[in-house]
Amino acid sequence: MKMKKIIFAIFITTNLLFAKGGIVVLDPSTIEIFFALGAQDKIVAISQTETKTLYPAKEIEKLPSVGNYAKPNLERIIELEPDLVITGLFSSSISDELKKFNIKSINLRSLNIEGMYANIAKIAKMVGRVKEGEKLIKKIKEKANSLKFSKIKGKKVIFFAEFANNMAFGKNSLTGKVLEFMQLENLALKLKGGRPIASTEFILQENPDFILVASKMSLDEYIRNVPSFKHLKAYKNNKIFILEVWKLGRGTPRLMNHIEELYNKMIQ
Numbered sequence: 001m002k003m004k005k006i007i008f009a010i011f012i013t014t015n016l017l018f019a020k021g022g023i024v025v026l027d028p029s030t031i032e033i034f035f036a037l038g039a040q041d042k043i044v045a046i047s048q049t050e051t052k053t054l055y056p057a058k059e060i061e062k063l064p065s066v067g068n069y070a071k072p073n074l075e076r077i078i079e080l081e082p083d084l085v086i087t088g089l090f091s092s093s094i095s096d097e098l099k100k101f102n103i104k105s106i107n108l109r110s111l112n113i114e115g116m117y118a119n120i121a122k123i124a125k126m127v128g129r130v131k132e133g134e135k136l137i138k139k140i141k142e143k144a145n146s147l148k149f150s151k152i153k154g155k156k157v158i159f160f161a162e163f164a165n166n167m168a169f170g171k172n173s174l175t176g177k178v179l180e181f182m183q184l185e186n187l188a189l190k191l192k193g194g195r196p197i198a199s200t201e202f203i204l205q206e207n208p209d210f211i212l213v214a215s216k217m218s219l220d221e222y223i224r225n226v227p228s229f230k231h232l233k234a235y236k237n238n239k240i241f242i243l244e245v246w247k248l249g250r251g252t253p254r255l256m257n258h259i260e261e262l263y264n265k266m267i268q
Helices: 002-017 028-036 074-080 092-099 113-126 130-146 174-181 200-206 219-225 227-231 255-267
Strands: 023-025 043-048 065-068 084-087 105-107 156-161 210-214 240-242
Touching: 023 028, 028 043, 028 113, 043 074, 065 074, 074 092, 084 092, 092 105, 113 130, 113 174, 130 255, 156 174, 156 200, 174 255, 200 227, 219 227, 219 240
Parallel strands: 023 043, 023 084, 043 065, 084 105, 156 210, 210 240
Antiparallel strands: none
């Protein structure tokens, strides 16, 4: 009996790994949307990312992988013969290669909050869960409307990625749109370029109320690297936060929860 169970388990796993048809999802936020719609059974494979940052992590990590989300394995995707491949911000370049093998692909990316709602609606229609999509969008909008930012309205903020040479998040990013939604003055808008750099000199000059840093370092470690930040009011008021970059930059159904979480930190 035990042997039969083992053989059955191997059979199921093999069929999952080599199933034909279905959808390959290369965008982390889209993976979460599928699960929120109860449409995860449509997914045959995903791109690798830090699954602990996705929800539900334990379920998502069971899905077969087709490589890194920025550089997916084309051969593996072709083997799966999917009906559709959904690409994202970092994987759109693979679309031209997929065309050569008659594999359809669409690119979904959320550059603003409305774009997130639009993506949910598109996916819901795609998987035959339009009503579920409408309910999900309504739920997120209700959460959005319940958030009030009067205590931080107009205050200056800068959010940058320490691991990417202090690249700041401006108006052309979902993160920038989130800061706008929170009624903050995003200092990145004063910087030039598509990927502006927030220099230490600029930050010291602007003296923001809040500093958000995407970094793998702890706050103490980070401040040791930039001791001049100790002169800033954000440091003196305990308003420098180490923040995981995906929390405000990923258009998932959990986005409003992450916004609320940050807001609560800001007003403490």
